[in-house]
Amino acid sequence: MEIDPDDLFRDDEDDPDNELFQERESTKEFVVYLVDASPKMFTTTCPAGDRKDDTHFHVAVSCIAQSLKTQIINNSYDEVAICFFNTREKKNLQDLNGVYVFNVADREYLDRPTARLIKEIDNIEESFMSKIGSQYGIVSGSRENSLYNALWVAQALLRKGSAKTADKRVLLFTNEDDPFGSIKGVIKTDMMRTTLQRTRDAQDLGISIELLPLSWPDSDFNVSTFYSDLLGLKGDDLARFMPAAGEKLEDMKDQLRKRMFKKRLVRKITFSIANGLSIQLSSYALIRPTLPGAITWLDSVTNRPLKTERSFICADTGALVQGSAKRFQPYKTENIKFSVEELSEIKRFSTGHLRLLGFKPLNCLKEFHNLRPSTFVFPTDEVASLVL
Structure with missing residues (x-):
């Protein structure tokens, strides 16, 4: 490595010819917030006399609002979508029951976080029951599988962009560790199998699924019941999952900042x-x-930075100068x-x-x-x- 005295203290990540710079400029994050809206999520988690709005649904919505506020400042080019499942009403391009895609101006695709979206998600609890509604989407005597439908819709929302130029994630908020607990026998086995297969299909497309479990004060979320198979957790990873997930949920805003502001x-x-x-x-x-970033021209197809090539032409003959x-x-x-x-x-x-x-x-x-x-x-x- 040779040292240029004018270039000694420039960060490698800020060098347009460096692979780190190109990777940072060409990669953005697509996130689908998948929130369980079953009646169990609206049950208060505090004893009588405490705050009445302290429900798991309130915790999930608050975390999403905090994440959007952080993203709109630090990662303004990221795109998000908010999707509820186990709902009475349905709104999705696939017309699947029990899934409601919540987006501004009824647009059902990923979009950049906006102040309007943050305001509406902050106030969604006031009108959720009247406009969207809550119900159990997996019940005995029915083959309807709201979790399967939600993963299908999330995968469809993340269809834009390629895995090489975008980091695609699904963040799943739920307090139900056994979504198929109300059904038995062959039907339960078949529904679990199809749901796990839907998850593998999404992961094969470069989509990562992260679970944010919400525990009750008197009982912990048992990830081994179903979600360990969905996330592929075994051995030590299974034992470390709940402490790590709890810390991430409690400090979601700080966790995102730690990911954004890494050591240079x-x-x-x-x-x-x-x-x-x-x-x-x-x-x-x-x-x-902190300096304002330079304007970088990107290719509309690959999202890679464009490289400028310059040629010299002789003023007398008009010939291309080769030397x-x-x-x-x-x-x-x-x-x-x-x-x-x-x-x-x-x-x-x-x-x-x-x-x-x-x-x-x-x-x-x-x-x-x-x-x-x-x-x-x-x-x-x-x-x-x-x-x-």
Whole structure:
């Protein structure tokens, strides 16, 4: 790695030619919030005398509202949809019973979070029963499977975009650990099988399904009853799921911020100590000024950044100039010519390695020595650190 003195402290992620930059610019998130609206979700979770609106449905709606507020500020290009299942009314393109897609202006597809959507989801509890309604969508004596229908609708909502350019997720809020508990026998086995197959079909299309279980004060959500098979949880993953899910639900807003504001890796450099002993280091930006982002032109099909190509044409003959451009620097009475490669070599004054020359007292370090924001270095833990 060669060091350009004007480019030493630029983040690799902000380099348009870097793969990290292209990946960040071309990837956005499509999210479907899938909320169980069965009567059980509207049962108060607090003893008498506490807040009457403290229901699991209220908790789910509050989490969604907080997520939308965070996304509208930090990830404005992400797209979302809110879908309720176990409902009396139905509204979806597939015309499936028990599923209601809640979108602004009756648009049943993913859209960017807006202030209007946040306002309506905040006030949805006031009119939910009268306009949408709640009922159990999986009952004995009926082959109707509202959970299967909800996953089908969510998969259809996420059909836009490819898995290479979009991160597709379904966030499922429910307090029912056994959605098929009211039915028995072969019908139950068949409904569980078809629901699990619908989940695998969605996962094969690059859609991840995340469960946010809502537990009762006197009993925990038993994920082993059904959802462990739906999520593919086994062994240690099954044991760690409930604590991790509870923490994510309680701190949903902070969890999203942690995902958005990750540590900024500036560079990877080699620290040469002595006698051929080197350590691979990663440098991190602790403090950086916030600057407005540059405009990036994207391809409408692949969503990849466009690259500009420039050609030089001779002003006298109109022919395309094949040779590389030359630069010159006036010196006395003549122009000293440089090629682009020669100018690039002039800027490179080091191999890019840190080399230990010795030790000095701390008082030898002056304030004016710090020309740029400080960078924190730490041994790289991705690969073996020692290079002999």
